[in-house]
Amino acid sequence: MSDDVIWHCIRHNHCSFMAKITTGIFCRNPYNATGICNRSSCPLANSRYATIRDHDGIFYLYMKTAERAHLPNKLWERVKLPRNYEKAMDVINKHLEFWPKLLVHKIKQRLTKMTQYRIRMKKLQLKVREKVMTMPRKQTQRDLRRLEKAEKAAQLEKNIESELKERLKKGVYGDIYNVPFKEFDEVLDMERDEVVLEEEDEEEGEVEYVEGDDMEEMDHMDDMEDFEGLSDGGTDEDDHLDDQVPKKPKGSGSNLKQNAGERSRKVMTEVEQDEETNTRQMTRM
Amino acid sequence: MAKEKKRKQPASDAAPPQGDEGEGRRERKGKKAKKDKADAILPSQIKNKDKRSELHSKIKREKKAEKRKLARERSQAIRRAEELGEQPPERQVPRTIENTREPDETVCRPDDQELFAGNDADEFNDVLKQHMIPKVLITTCRFNSGRGPAFIEELMQVIPNSHYVKRGTYELKKIVEYAKNRDFTSLIVVHTNRREPDALLIIGLPDGPTAHFKLSKLVLRKDIKNHGNPTSHKPELVLNNFTTRLGHRVGRMIQSLFPQDPNFRGRRVVTFHNQRDYIFFRHHRYIFETKESKVASKDKKAKTSESKSQPEKQVICRLQECGPRFTLKLLTLQHGTFDTKSGEYEWVHKPDMDTSRRRFFL
Numbered sequence: 001m002s003d004d005v006i007w008h009c010i011r012h013n014h015c016s017f018m019a020k021i022t023t024g025i026f027c028r029n030p031y032n033a034t035g036i037c038n039r040s041s042c043p044l045a046n047s048r049y050a051t052i053r054d055h056d057g058i059f060y061l062y063m064k065t066a067e068r069a070h071l072p073n074k075l076w077e078r079v080k081l082p083r084n085y086e087k088a089m090d091v092i093n094k095h096l097e098f099w100p101k102l103l104v105h106k107i108k109q110r111l112t113k114m115t116q117y118r119i120r121m122k123k124l125q126l127k128v129r130e131k132v133m134t135m136p137r138k139q140t141q142r143d144l145r146r147l148e149k150a151e152k153a154a155q156l157e158k159n160i161e162s163e164l165k166e167r168l169k170k171g172v173y174g175d176i177y178n179v180p181f182k183e184f185d186e187v188l189d190m191e192r193d194e195v196v197l198e199e200e201d202e203e204e205g206e207v208e209y210v211e212g213d214d215m216e217e218m219d220h221m222d223d224m225e226d227f228e229g230l231s232d233g234g235t236d237e238d239d240h241l242d243d244q245v246p247k248k249p250k251g252s253g254s255n256l257k258q259n260a261g262e263r264s265r266k267v268m269t270e271v272e273q274d275e276e277t278n279t280r281q282m283t284r285m
Numbered sequence: 286m287a288k289e290k291k292r293k294q295p296a297s298d299a300a301p302p303q304g305d306e307g308e309g310r311r312e313r314k315g316k317k318a319k320k321d322k323a324d325a326i327l328p329s330q331i332k333n334k335d336k337r338s339e340l341h342s343k344i345k346r347e348k349k350a351e352k353r354k355l356a357r358e359r360s361q362a363i364r365r366a367e368e369l370g371e372q373p374p375e376r377q378v379p380r381t382i383e384n385t386r387e388p389d390e391t392v393c394r395p396d397d398q399e400l401f402a403g404n405d406a407d408e409f410n411d412v413l414k415q416h417m418i419p420k421v422l423i424t425t426c427r428f429n430s431g432r433g434p435a436f437i438e439e440l441m442q443v444i445p446n447s448h449y450v451k452r453g454t455y456e457l458k459k460i461v462e463y464a465k466n467r468d469f470t471s472l473i474v475v476h477t478n479r480r481e482p483d484a485l486l487i488i489g490l491p492d493g494p495t496a497h498f499k500l501s502k503l504v505l506r507k508d509i510k511n512h513g514n515p516t517s518h519k520p521e522l523v524l525n526n527f528t529t530r531l532g533h534r535v536g537r538m539i540q541s542l543f544p545q546d547p548n549f550r551g552r553r554v555v556t557f558h559n560q561r562d563y564i565f566f567r568h569h570r571y572i573f574e575t576k577e578s579k580v581a582s583k584d585k586k587a588k589t590s591e592s593k594s595q596p597e598k599q600v601i602c603r604l605q606e607c608g609p610r611f612t613l614k615l616l617t618l619q620h621g622t623f624d625t626k627s628g629e630y631e632w633v634h635k636p637d638m639d640t641s642r643r644r645f646f647l
Contacts, residue, residue: 128456130427131625139636146642147501147563147612153383154560156567161602163523164554164571168600173549 007045011037015044031062031076033106040102050096050103052081052110059114061092061107085115382561387644391530400533407534408493409541412470421447421542422469424460431480435505439609440475443555443568444542445519447473461622465491471542476500485613488622489538494631495623496538498564498613505609513570513607518551519544520568526559531632532647535564535615555608562615562645568608576601615647 010018017029018037026035031043033051043049047066052059059081068074079095081088088111096104167173328344331337359374366373378384393400404410411417421444423437429452441447448469452460457474464472469490476484485498506512522543527536539557547553556567575598618632638644 128458136636139639142639143499143614144501146561147614150561150563151502151565151612153381154558154565156556156558156565157604159525159558160523160554160556160567160569161571161604163525164573164602165600168573168602176549 003045003047007039007042010042010045011039017044033103033110041106048099050099050107052107052114054114054118057118059088059111061095063095081111085111088115382643385643387641389529389645392528393530393533400530404533404537407537408489409537412541413537413545415545417470419446419470419542419544420468422460422464422467422472423447423449424472424474425452426474426476427452427454429475429477431477432503432505433475433477433480433482436482436503436609437475439506440473442515442517443520443608444473445517445544457623461488461490473542484616486623487538487542489541490622492621493541494534494538495617495619495621495628496535496615497617497619499616501612501614503609503611506607509606509610511605513605515553515568515570515607516551518548518553519546520551520553520555521547521549523554523556523558525556527647528559529645529647531615531618532559534631535618535647539564559647562647564613564615564647566609566611566613567606568610569604569606571602571604574601574603575599 009015015027015037017027017032019026019028025037027037027042029043030053031049031051032041033043033049034041039045043051043064047069048064050061050063052061054060061079061081063077063079064075065077068077079091081091089108092104092107092111096107326340328337328341331340363373412419423440423444425433425437429437437449441449450460450463455463461472471490471493472486472488474486474488475482476486478484482500482503485500486495487498488495506514520543522540524536524540527533536557536559543555552571554569554571556565556569558565558567577598614634615632616634617630620629620631632646634646638646
């Protein structure tokens with residue numbers, strides 16, 4: 001059968017490899033060198049044809065000639081192309097020495113393209129990729145159900161509270177929290193006088209600062225002193241100090257309360273104050 | 286709980302307390318007769334709806350009465366025993382999933398020498414014995430958006446000495462190398478899916494295990510009602526219910542994220558509570574208070590002065606939640622650092638492990 005007759009049949013009747021899409025007419029035949037359906041690149045309608053195929057990363061040069069057209073099982077002559085691009089070019093030049101220039105050019109183009117995509121493939125294979133896993137809905141739903149029940153069974157707040165109390169009883173916190181202990185009462189009774197003295201020492205500096213800062217307040221304080229003085233009957237100096245002592249802890253006490261309360265805003269400052277009170281407790285002990 | 290109680294009821298019928306044997310028997314007979322009657326005509330067999338509901342409600346009423354009667358008998362038995370000065374009959378313990386857990390030979394006893402020896406040899410020993418200060422690197426998956434950044438911000442406030450590094454396009458193995466070279470002790474990868482954090486990868490460094498957790502039920506601080514704001518003190522840690530070998534290992538891994546010398550003055554507590562293989566994370570601030578009466582606890586200064594006169598008081602602990610709230614579930618535990626291809630898995634969660642709801646691994 002002559003090539004022209006085949007081409008006529010293929011083009012005008014039917015070809016199972018032909019793919020007509022909006023961008024053009026293409027060929028699905030694996031031996032097609034360009035992938036386009038036309039007279040020169042049709043592997044069926046050309047008795048003298050060559051192409052390159054890829055078998056698991058190894059390229060082969062396929063050639064067919066009119067002499068073997070009647071032997072379909074020996075139709076294609078196959079030559080393995082070396083991995084090196086230049087050497088592969090040499091092999092192609094050697095085998096297709098007297099072939100039409102257009103076909104040789106097409107094959108060389110194909111070799112270039114295939115070498116590029118082989119390199120790209122290797123690169124992509126080396127790249128680390130995330131694996132997409134399925135999440136079976138049945139399992140996730142079951143998990144969620146069990147989670148909710150477990151959360152109820154956990155009684156988290158209660159457990160945490162009991163754990164913390166346990167730690168307090170074991171004395172993990174040392175003498176930071178001396179308030180709740182039984183010993184505290186005894187110690188407090190014993191050191192009651194000392195505490196007052198110590199606190200006085202602490203506050204003395206502060207009082208001086210206030211005096212220096214605001215004179216009017218001092219006057220006011222003096223007025224207060226008179227009342228206090230009447231009740232206590234002590235010296236003026238001492239009274240002044242005593243007056244200051246309860247004032248400060250009161251403030252810190254209310255702060256503490258706020259601290260633990262639900263809506264506390266100035267957390268940072270409060271905590272600092274709290275530390276102060278704690279250190280004072282330490283010194284007391 | 287309600288379900289447990291319901292289930293318990295027939296059991297107590299079958300084995301009544303030793304004291305009133307005769308009573309129990311009589312009652313059992315009565316019940317049997319009733320049962321026969323009920324078997325004869327089940328409500329579902331009646332087609333007339335009025336009749337059916339009538340019978341149903343009748344049966345229900347009878348059951349309720351029966352239950353009440355049993356409860357009364359029990360309380361009477363207790364009272365009688367008290368009057369006679371005898372040992373009261375044992376209280377019935379409700380059957381829960383926890384106390385009917387499938388026996389597991391790896392549950393650790395407190396005198397497990399082998400475990401302690403293993404603990405001393407494991408990867409976290411350096412950190413937990415305070416030879417090293419924990420330093421944590423936090424990073425994300427490739428695409429991080431939605432609640433991921435907010436979650437990381439809060440996580441960084443929870444874990445002291447933690448540093449956030451942008452993921453970029455680096456592979457995880459490269460990041461592990463990077464962290465190793467900079468003396469990080471652990472690496473946390475927050476994985477987000479559809480703009481929701483859904484997995485947590487904790488890698489112990491330099492050669493610690495890799496744990497992959499599923500993260501669910503994340504609630505950020507701003508969504509918690511009446512939340513507090515944490516301070517920068519080192520928090521203390523509560524690890525509850527990590528019983529088995531695997532549980533101990535995971536617990537130690539979590540422990541190694543935090544410094545081992547907490548600042549107790551900060552009154553911060555971070556909790557990892559394991560219940561039925563779910564690890565619940567909570568972050569609280571707490572305060573201890575003594576409570577005698579409501580008036581006394583109002584003013585701390587006043588209370589301390591009054592406490593001398595009133596020796597009877599009770600310590601309570603009050604909590605305020607702050608920071609994120611989430612739940613973890615262990616999916617895999619891998620020996621060595623992250624390596625999915627040739628890594629050796631110590632434990633992998635498989636679907637057939639979920640077949641019983643009384644089998645737990647942590």
